[in-house]
Amino acid sequence: MFDWQNMRHFLAVAKSGTLSGAARELGVDHATVGRRVTALEAELQTLLVERLPRSCRLTAAGVLVVEQARRMESAAFDVTRQVKSQQVTLSGRVTLSASPVLATHFIAPRMFDFRQKYPAIQLSISAQAHQVSLSRGEADIAVRHVRPSEPGSVARRVGKMKFDLYASRTYPDLALPEHWAFIAYEREFCDMPQQRWLLEIAGNRNVACELSDITGHMVAARSGVGVAGLPCFLGDADPMLVKLEHDGVSFLRDLWLVTHRDMKRSAIVRTVMDYFTESFASTMELRP
Template identity: 65%
Template sequence: MLDWENLRHFLAVARTGTLSGAARDLQVDHATVSRRLAALEAGLQAPLVERLPRSCRLTPLGVSVFEQAKTMEAAAFAIERQTRASHEPVSGKVSLSAPPVLTTHLLAGRLADFRAAYPGIRLSVSAQARAVSLTRREADVALRLVRPSESSSVVRKLGQMPFALYASLDYPALRNPRDWTFIAYDAQFADMPQQRWLLELAGPRPVGCELSDISSHFAAARAGAGVAGLPCFLGDADAGLVRLEHEGAAFSRDIWLVVHRDLRRSAPVRAVMDFLSEVVAGHGAFGSASE
């Protein structure tokens, strides 16, 4: 009988393409991944991975085993989800993945309210820009700014997050739009919708600095570094910023709530979903889900 832990480590190597990447994903050391992979190959009496200087490449057999192992992994996670969903008490740990801007500036300030309402639930919130896999149990519930497409997930639109241009009240060019310089994202986020919107509004005017996340844009705008495109719920709440009039289209991001279909009736998960819906619906800066 194959050791599932060995297969789990092999799956991580196959997905990341390196032993070190697999170690980071599994939160173990490099030697553990190497040992688990070697044990699996020894048990099968066949090589699954070709170890190259900077990467790992699956052998033809490794490709076949990878596909079958993914099916086994999905079945294992399904058993976990179904077992968990059958537990009725509103208690236990629920993991939530949400965009950093919503985690830092919206949800963190409401966690005391959640704790008071559901003292038996340990809510673990991870601020992540990437879309995590609910099928692989990387999170139980997720908030996303792009509509999820996984067939195994249940999706609901909670509202819209409008953006606008903001600058510090002390920004020297505040009253001279032709002299504005802009705070944009760095090259790795070139395809992000708010980056395209901001650069379209900027036109020939220069980008003064590039930062990788909205919280940094917010801090830079407050410090007078230039004009930033910020969510209105964040910019309007700060007395040191002013919303700027501009030509061009308005812009917003949809907020989506997503849960794996096997967990949607779990009492703790249901409580977290209701909490998220209430937070978004109760904030005046977010548009309604029907918009």
């Protein structure tokens, strides 16, 4: 038999193709990953990974092992989910994944209220721009901006996030739309719906600066550098910003609350989902 933790590290190397990538995924240093893979190779008495200068390549034996290991990992996740889904008490840890803007500006401000109502539930909030895997146990619940397609997931639409244009009240060109300069996302985010919407409105007008996240856009807009496209629940609540009239179309993103179908049976997961469903419904700028 082999140590499952060694196998987990080997799977991470197979997935990322590098020791450093596996280390980032697992939250350890690359030396630990290398040591774990070497230990697995010793347990199985075969070479699984070729260490190249800039990457790792699976050997023929490694390819065979990784396919079986993925099935084992999937089964392990199934066991973990099914055990957790039987939980009937409202105590324990629940992981909730959401985009950084919602995690920081919508979920985190509600932690005190949630704690008052459910003191035995520990919420772990993961601010992720990418979609986490619910089937792999990367989160118990996720807030998504698109309808989920992951097999085994169940979802409810809980709101809509409306965007509009905002600028500082002291922005010099506030009354001169033809002179507006815009705050956009970096080019790697060019396919994001809100980026396409903003640039369509901007047209031939200048882009003043590019930042990677909405919080950065809001701070830059406050500074007076230009016009930002912000979620209305943020822009309307900021006394330093003013909503701008423009000729462009409005922009909305759906909000979906998602969990794995196994986890839907868990009382603690249902409680968290019900709480945030009500939170979205009670927020005028986000309600369905």
